[in-house]
Amino acid sequence: MKRTAPEPHIMTYLHQKGRALGLPIAGTFELTPRCNFNCPMCYIHMTPEQQRQAGIELTAQQWLQLARDARDAGMLVALLTGGEPLVRKDFFEIYSGMKKLGLMVSVNTNGSMLQGEILEKFLADPPARFNISLYGGCNETYEKMCGLPMYDRVRSNIANLRKAGIEVSLNLSITPYNCQDLEKIFRDAMELDVNIKASSYMYPPVRVQEDSYGAGNRFTPCRSAEESLRWDRLRFTPEEFKKRMENTAALAQLAPECSTETDPGVRCRAGSTSFWLTWDGKMLPCGMMPRPIAYPLEAGFAAAWETIRNATAALRLPSACTTCPKKPVCPVCAAVCVTETGAFDQVPHYLCQQVEETVRLAKEEL
Amino acid sequence: MQLKKELIKRTISGDTVLVPIGSAVYDANGLFVLNELGGFLWDLLPQAEDIQQLVDAVLAEYEVDEATARRDISAFLEALEKLGIL
Numbered sequence: 001m002k003r004t005a006p007e008p009h010i011m012t013y014l015h016q017k018g019r020a021l022g023l024p025i026a027g028t029f030e031l032t033p034r035c036n037f038n039c040p041m042c043y044i045h046m047t048p049e050q051q052r053q054a055g056i057e058l059t060a061q062q063w064l065q066l067a068r069d070a071r072d073a074g075m076l077v078a079l080l081t082g083g084e085p086l087v088r089k090d091f092f093e094i095y096s097g098m099k100k101l102g103l104m105v106s107v108n109t110n111g112s113m114l115q116g117e118i119l120e121k122f123l124a125d126p127p128a129r130f131n132i133s134l135y136g137g138c139n140e141t142y143e144k145m146c147g148l149p150m151y152d153r154v155r156s157n158i159a160n161l162r163k164a165g166i167e168v169s170l171n172l173s174i175t176p177y178n179c180q181d182l183e184k185i186f187r188d189a190m191e192l193d194v195n196i197k198a199s200s201y202m203y204p205p206v207r208v209q210e211d212s213y214g215a216g217n218r219f220t221p222c223r224s225a226e227e228s229l230r231w232d233r234l235r236f237t238p239e240e241f242k243k244r245m246e247n248t249a250a251l252a253q254l255a256p257e258c259s260t261e262t263d264p265g266v267r268c269r270a271g272s273t274s275f276w277l278t279w280d281g282k283m284l285p286c287g288m289m290p291r292p293i294a295y296p297l298e299a300g301f302a303a304a305w306e307t308i309r310n311a312t313a314a315l316r317l318p319s320a321c322t323t324c325p326k327k328p329v330c331p332v333c334a335a336v337c338v339t340e341t342g343a344f345d346q347v348p349h350y351l352c353q354q355v356e357e358t359v360r361l362a363k364e365e366l
Numbered sequence: 367m368q369l370k371k372e373l374i375k376r377t378i379s380g381d382t383v384l385v386p387i388g389s390a391v392y393d394a395n396g397l398f399v400l401n402e403l404g405g406f407l408w409d410l411l412p413q414a415e416d417i418q419q420l421v422d423a424v425l426a427e428y429e430v431d432e433a434t435a436r437r438d439i440s441a442f443l444e445a446l447e448k449l450g451i452l
Contacts, residue, residue, distance in 0.1 A: 010399050014378060021379055074378050076385070099387045102374035104397065126391045165392050
């Protein structure tokens, strides 16, 4: 398996500059909530009926106009995602149009449609990178999790991309449906010579189910910690794994800070140098959060970006998180708080329990 | 001068990069970064017939002596040739 390639210095530099100047360096374009897979933990996939009630997908021309406006505001990197973006019949009109705007375009996909004419088009004009979501290590797991026995096809498609010299990265959601395949998935990634990122934490799918705050088809917090540790044991050498456990145990014992101010809610690039456009044309800081929302089609891109930047900068973590001794090893952020509790200022207890168990397991390893 | 690869010049708040499209993506493996002179020359390349035209344009735009301008331009063109762009 390839180790994650470091980000080119120019990208890190542009994001730092963008943070200072308020530039939207990167944008995610969620072209559709439709998908040929039907995964139980998905935060976006809608049935045709749910979609009809929720809104209308933007047209290719609307996407390209938004991309043009974003480019004029400083965007260099665009990520096309879904649902499954390749189910759109006009996908290549959007993709090629964005590339001609001078954008570095990457594509999120489940990899099942990268064949035939679609593959030929990508071979002639490849994306900067494909991010392919992997759902299992055999056809049976794919059928159980996604509704279709697509493993062999997806693996073959990934191999074809790699053979052609196209950059591929894999994303894995570790769930109760596919955790039995973890070792096989890791071996596959090594054989395919691709980087793979995995997470056992699943955000509650509040964007498709308003009553799902704190819920979801996912592990218990303790089991999620166990699966995460399992993945670490696979991906690190024994020495690296031991060091990681030592660091986790040591960092979780640091004395809590005294602070009168709560920590920023978002420490990543969301809402600072990156934005997310939903399939029906709303702007969010990131795709996991149901709010804050801005409306670029009505207000214009620049005004919407300003709204998102200001609203994101105002988000704070719960005060209990700011002074929590586990803070150095906790990935809490505003998106976790709001999807777990419905509010930005409430402690996400699911994550607290997961982190507690992660630290306990790390200490056990010493 | 003929460009062999499809690259789109972008200037983002004063920084200039070349974004590859089409088959250039396979070779570029990311972005090319241009300094100010590179960005200036890039726009002139398609119309320039020889290095002298580029030297003349640089002398008209920048306060620099001809020998220095010619040396810097040659280095830029050599770099483009090595990358298979020119």
